[in-house]
Amino acid sequence: MVNRNTHRILIWVSVILLATNLSMAISFLYHKKQDQKFMDQLEEAAIEVPSERRTRFFRDQLNLGRDQMDIFRELNREFNRTAWRITHQLESLRADMVRELGKENPRDKRLDSISKNIGELHTDLKNETIKYYLELKVVCSEEQQIKLNEIFISMLKKNEDVSLPQFGRGNTNRN
DSSP states (O other), X not given: OHHHHHHHHHHHHHHHXXXXXXXXXXXXXXXXXXXXXXXXXXXXXXXXXXOHHHHHHHHHHHTOOHHHHHHHHHHHHHHHHHHHHHHHHHHHHHHHHHXXXXXXXXXXXHHHHHHHHHHHHHHHHHHHHHHHHHHHHHHSOHHHHHHHHHHHHHHHHHHSSOOOOOOSSSSOOOO
């Protein structure tokens, strides 16, 4: 009698655990897919959005000529594409890190890997910013180069990074 009741209880516990694990797995996959959809939408929006705000700002601040504006516009587009891609990868890694930290037993190796990837992406973003600045500088006269340097110093002091235009609420984006 006790053996039969114990057997039934174990079967029910197993069924409940199986259902719980199955629902958790489905929930995890669903949220992972939703996160990926969201990241894809952000990436599409970033590539499609014109970057006129920054080029207009540089045109006004540096008094750029028509030929310079064409070059600035193209350099700005390329920088935005690359910077947005890196920024979104950073956001995804930060979300992965928070999820891992939220686990009952976070894995140190996974967290270490995520932090290394974040560091590498930050380096990539800084290198892209340097490349962007140097390419802009080549197009400028000596007087414009001085002003360009002042603009970059000001922008880097604000966020420790070059500000990317944000679309929607507000006008700043922090990396």
